[in-house]
Amino acid sequence: MIDVFTFNENIKKGILNNCYLFCGIDEQLMKDGINSIINKVLDKTFMDLNYVKFDGSTLESFEPVVNACETLPFMSDKKVVLVYRANFFQEDKNDNVFNRIYEYASNLPDYCILIFYDVFKSKRDKPGKKIYKLDKRACVVKADKIKGQQLEGKIKSFFEARGKQIGRIELKVFSTLMDENNLNIIENEVEKLCCYTYEKSITKEDIKELFLKSNDDDIFDLVNPISQKKVKEAIEVLNELIYRGEKIPYILNMIERQFNRLFRVKMLLENKKNKQDIMKELNIRSDYACDIIIGQSKKFTLKQLEHALQLCLDCEQKLKSSTVNGKTEIELLVINTITG
Known part of the structure; x- marks a missing residue:
């Protein structure tokens, strides 16, 4: 059994197995690992023909x-066959399916890479006997939340990929302010810091100023x-806000407020x-914050911003009804502002 970092190093070296099982609580880490295999062995031109997926939760x-x-x-x-959310590796699930997998794992055709992933329900869950047994015939990758030096190493690689260096102390400060639950959000924060510091060196003051977060920063992330x-990234950020305990009406209010600001900025730019x-009109004190909101406004037309504001009003009306699911309505709002 190996961790995700050993797995990633193996992929870089071109070391590939015919059969993988990813297990743990971090589904995003599993998906990242699977994508690295796919990108290594499949041509995008024929991806649809050589990449087959099955939902393990419904596989009888x-x-x-x-x-x-x-x-x-x-x-x-090569071709890749993925069985996602393969819960039959859990001890109380179908032994017949597992036995067939165990038997077949050593007889896979050379051209096929078979991948499973099993998401544990909680941090308390550990690999069971089935997983340890399969480890003899497949490459089992433990995908857990990363912390400490492993997290710092991953974050450092995000900076290096952008051609940006960060000192050891600054890296530690940055890492302590991050939520290790979501690497996508962390990478977004790295991008933000690189833009903020541009050509100058990153300091602790830059990090604290940018990431001792305010409500506006949260809504920027969304x-x-x-x-x-x-869509996928927006929903992940939304779910992260909900997971942290932010109430649906509050999130809606902040989204509506931000779209209203974008609409006003767009009108000012067109005039x-x-x-x-713009800074004077909207009472924005930071040049950087103003650059951000101007950049965001340019991604929308006036008509799109008007539509987004109307969607916010419609969502607010629906949330006043006790019969609707608040989380579903706010997710639909986010999706409709992107696709509408």
């Missing part, structure tokens, strides 16, 4: 997976992926107002 028989594995790849040396039309005019 393993034979459809075997059939997919036995089918030759199309215009490729509206930014909305402005970039990234040929400069940055100083």
